[in-house]
Amino acid sequence: MGSPVYIQIHNEIKKAIEAGKWSVGDRIPSERELAVQFHVSRMTLRQAIQTLVEEGILERFVGSGTFVANQKVQEKMSGVTGFTDLMLAQGKQPSSKTISYHVMSPSLSEIEKLKLKDDAQVLRMERVRYGDDVPISFEVATIPLEIVEGLSKQEVSESLYRTLETKKGVMPGHAKQMVSASTASERIAEYLDIKRGDAILRLRQISYLQDGRPFEYVRTQYVGERFEFVLEK
Amino acid sequence: MGSPVYIQIHNEIKKAIEAGKWSVGDRIPSERELAVQFHVSRMTLRQAIQTLVEEGILERFVGSGTFVANQKVQEKMSGVTGFTDLMLAQGKQPSSKTISYHVMSPSLSEIEKLKLKDDAQVLRMERVRYGDDVPISFEVATIPLEIVEGLSKQEVSESLYRTLETKKGVMPGHAKQMVSASTASERIAEYLDIKRGDAILRLRQISYLQDGRPFEYVRTQYVGERFEFVLEK
DNA sequence: ATTATATACTGGTATAGACCATGTTGCAAG
């Protein structure tokens, strides 16, 4: 396992809570107890708890203990969740067509956004996304090769987020999104079944793992007429 | 005196930065050096640095050092704060021209979004917003009349958020935003000094007070070429 | 039974060391 011990413990505790070992309001064992259970020092255990507190999953009270907080599930999905869940949440059947799928040397922009080493290779995918068989977006996704090593094309294409959690034990953290507007080029218009010059909502998203490493850079062009981005803040 | 040592150190470093001892981009002494200077262990010193990093005042890079960050005031503002602060945060001089300013009966859409009673009146403003004298957006803002009762036109136009806090003691809470893309109509293109058909980023925003009452409904059309919406999640 | 008090337990702070992976730098080899 590559990740630090406290991240591993963080993940184990999080899973235990999700699995129902403790419910909202329950007190979890004390730091000293957990430190023994996980065979680490209390300071390390505290670091794991700290990250869970920062995520709002746990609450601490001196003298009383550490408790499971009442999760506010809300908007945090908006950025970090993928297209698939987004469509399903709106009752639409998601599908996609892969236009290209190549390993290549990254562009300067990709090197910068993904903080790549000069000699790093990336996987670049172009896809058209559909909701109920209507084209919704054209996207170009770039992923450092080291992230997807050992994963099949299907695993990467279908649901990268879920695959990363399951197979690699790494969890997406935050994401940075830049939204702007433009108009469709001839090529994109063809893919999206619209006319050249029609309105396009552009979304550039850099997704980061919990340790801060960027793992995906996606540039998406949404059909303006068919897509709306909802945010709560 | 009562506060923990790491908070005291936090304050001292923060003051030193504000006093100009280090500027944005400067590297501050290493953790080991500072630990000696402040007569504390490195772990304690790290805790002080940690709080400053969380506040966005410092940035850390392994192998390189710890640096004074260029304050990104940005994102949490993005929704609930107004245009004025948004521009100022990006170092641009905000200004605006009011196109219209009328009290009227609300449209059906406005009644729904602002949860108005049937006989309620609203204030509707149309404005063009500029950053450094370049047109950035055209917006239509609708506010229930009861919210702005007793406020001058200037107070409403200039910075509604600040005025509400100061004069009425109510604080904006969350906001819901819907983002989409379209192209400019003839009228809007003229206001924004672009061509008909140019890309427009549309933002519809409903802002709520902390008690959950909606107090503002704004529809903004941003010039696609001149505006980018940055989000972090 | 109620109230006071002592005790045990909790998370919060702090220490002094250690090792690691990565970034920087200066020196040696070409």
Add this chain to the structure above:
DNA sequence: CTTGCAACATGGTCTATACCAGTATATAAT
């Protein structure tokens, strides 16, 4: 002068321990 590499510096992680200030609980005094 450039290149490659070794030495060094830096933040990141981790240990084992200690004491503190709050909270909860069992115990003793009323």
